[in-house]
Amino acid sequence: MPDIVETFSTRGDLAHVAMLLWALAASSLAWFALRELTAAIRRFDEFVRELARFNDIFKDRSGDR
Structure with missing residues (x-):
């Protein structure tokens, strides 16, 4: 794991990660929000x-009508 972090940090790809x-x-x-909104609409x-x-x-x- 430290090798991966070192590789990303030396190449400047940590921002991409x-x-x-x-x-x-x-x-x-x-x-998740879209799924919950769909369930609420349903x-x-x-x-109704x-x-x-x-x-x-x-x-x-x-008896009104």
């Missing part, structure tokens, strides 16, 4: 469908 690690971390965070859609179904069931029982 740091940028690669940053890019991988940022990409994985974006992927749950909200299920909620269930609410519409509930309203359809009890629409005629309220």
Whole structure:
């Protein structure tokens, strides 16, 4: 491991490794956030469908219409 660090530090490629690690971390965070957002949208859609179904069931029982 010290040989790898020495090779990168002498050639000046340590910054490239740091940028690669940053890019991988940022990409994985974006992927995780997108996955969670998709799941939240799916749950909200299920909620709205269930609410519409509930309203359809009890629409005629309220006596308003």
